Amino acid sequence: SQQGEEDPQALSIQEGENATMNCSYKTSINNLQWYRQNSGRGLVHLILIRSNEREKHSGRLRVTLDTSKKSSSLLITASRAADTASYFCATVATSYDKVIFGPGTSLSVIP
């Protein structure tokens, strides 16, 4: 069964607004990671949050993790047109086996 599920599937916002994407998962994890993908090619690692962490920041990115609800959120503040991309969450299970990606959220930032 799929580990990560993002919502919404698609999000369209105006430049300068904040964008929030959510990810839910099903089994115990060691860490959760967020990736960005432009133009359907390689993914770029954005941020990693460990299971014992609740919040992490990196520049305009803020990630939260609620292990009791098995969910995470990615907040992009003051969005820019260049943030337009697909965003994926990926979970690494406590057994350190394969990394599972969710279906992704397609973000469009309108200038």
Add this chain to the structure above:
Amino acid sequence: GAGVSQSPSNKVTEKGKDVELRCDPISGHTALYWYRQSLGQGLEFLIYFQGNSAPDKSGLPSDRFSAERTGGSVSTLTIQRTQQEDSAVYLCASSLSQGGVGGYTFGSGTRLTVV
């Protein structure tokens, strides 16, 4: 190299032909993954290599798919008797450790088109 290198970047093949996709991970990365991504879809796990352990092949969709990793470095994904539904972008990723604590580095992918 500085990143994960995949070749070819694009491959068009006739239905029924075999193809080989190559992934050259970052030197020293022990974990290597192959994923498949169809147009507008998420990433589908195919196979995972970790050090000298037996690979996790649980994601391979059929016995037409196989992969190997020689010397713990370069990996080759082979698709035999290609079908049109095999058309997708095939992505390779590597990580320094099994748990991907430093994040996974992805290659740019191979876009496979079966005609």
